[in-house]
Amino acid sequence: MKAVLCTKYGSPQVLILQQVPKPAPKENEVLIKIHATTVTSGDVRVRGFKSPLLYWLPMRIFLGIRRPRKPILGVELAGVVEEVGQRVTRFKKGDQVYAMTGMRFGAHAEYTCLREDGIVTHKPQNVTFEEAAAIPFGGTSALHFLRKGKIQSGQNVLIYGASGAVGSAAVQLAKYFDTEVTAVCGPTNLELVKSLGADHVVDYTIEDFTNSNNKYDIIFDAVGKASTSKCQNALKTNGKFVTVDGQGIAKERTEDLEFLKERIESGQMKPVIDRYYKLDQISIAHEYVETGRKKGSVVIRVV
Template sequence: MKAIVQDRYGPPETLTLADVAAPVPGANEVLVRIEAAALNAYDWHAMRGDPRLARLAMGRSRPRVRIRGRDFAGRVEAVGADVRQVRPGDAVFGDLGEANGAFAEYACVPETSVAPKPANLTPQQAAALPLAGITALMGLRDVGRVEPGHRVLINGASGGVGTLAVQLAKALGASVTAVCSTRNVDLVRSLGADHVVDYTREDFTRDPRRHDVLFDLVGNRSLTALRRALTSTGTLVLSGGGVYRGGSLVGPVWLIARGRLLAPFVRHRIVTLAAAPSREHLDTLRTHVEAGRLAPVIDRTYPLHEVPQAIRYLESEHARAKVVITV
């Protein structure tokens, strides 16, 4: 099969299209013919081996996993002997997690990491959902405990996670303040944001409005500044998934680590988020999509052989919402 492979850390040019052996599903796995995949900031970090501390898990001198890509949508080609919930021919979507492998014509996925594709989405739209959608859902519902009537602020509202988080917060009954740049104000407002803060003109941490939940997707403000935007008993949810500049030893992990250390000593709830693929979360996303409460926003699409150009576009900081690969 054709796949995008990587044998050393570095810029997008380290990614190449190659012929590799097609995977064979294990007893609890599903072989999916990939129709579309999506880029995430995770792919950029894995490609660069950045932050360098993460190489302890990803591979110290070179990537342990050669094929990049987590999010996918496609059709089931074959199933393992113990698979019960999906059958060949089913249209599915999901997240391969840190196993990667979605930038390819075929991928093997644990049965627990796939779900039926939302009926009203194309494969390209469905591929844009898994990691970003699960991150948004966990950050708001599971960790942030957003309830009807809550005031929620989303810092990084125009990104892949942010555009879905705005919609999910509204679906949970919250009043949403979205923070983004000037060119994205109309986009996030169209997604349902009640208030929009243009960070090039205003400092949301100095705004007199206080919020019950602040979902930080950027990691570019201090804990003191972020807490200033909360009510006295508000919750700060930290997710360090953004693409930040300049090779770093720890990257946004430092902010998250400081948050964990500070949490026991302040009135605010400070919680950190690590999204994990889950059939339950995928099913919840599908329910919201099919009910018309959630729709992925796609910025650009690229063919499989142009994954390096797609990641270059992502890391240029011009990308908004999702960048999708067609296979």
């Protein structure tokens, strides 16, 4: 099968499309023919090995000393079950699924094997494979941190970095939880976040939300560029600041994929896709994601 290998840490040019052995499922695994995957900010950080100095050595040991121990990157996918292990009961051949591979990676390929009890479930019926692949990473991350902030109906919630994969999902989920949402983003994305349901929008290039008189129950930094000290003035008493940077990794749970599936199928949420690339264009996709200007997800068409 074809797969993109990260041959060493470095620029996007270290990514090489190669033929590798097609995996075979174990008795508790499913073999998935991948139709679509994405390039996330996490993929870019691993490929370039961008780590805070304090965590440099432990991360190097965890990921791989000279190059990634798991050379096929990619953490989210959508595709079709091609083969099932003899003990698998949840899925059958031909099922359309979407999934997260987590720290085992492996989605930048034509096939991958996942445990039946892994972060995999049937894909939403009303979206394409490309759209389904754009849901898991941003959706589960947004859900995790909004819950960490103890989101409740009637609250005032601010999403900083509202146009990215995590931020665009957070805006929609915050509206689902019946909150009043203020979305902070750049000028070119104001209409996008309005279309996702934001009640108020702030162009960070001309307005600093921390200097306004507005106070929030939750401030969610979806891009890791704010700080508790900077946002303290904009929080209500007992308000919470949550961020994707430095507050742990979002827990990946199958029930969250099911929850997102329900939101998509009911029309309460939609995937946001910026650009599409082919598998052999993945280095170009990495270059674009690395600019930090993407809206929603960058999708890789495998089939």
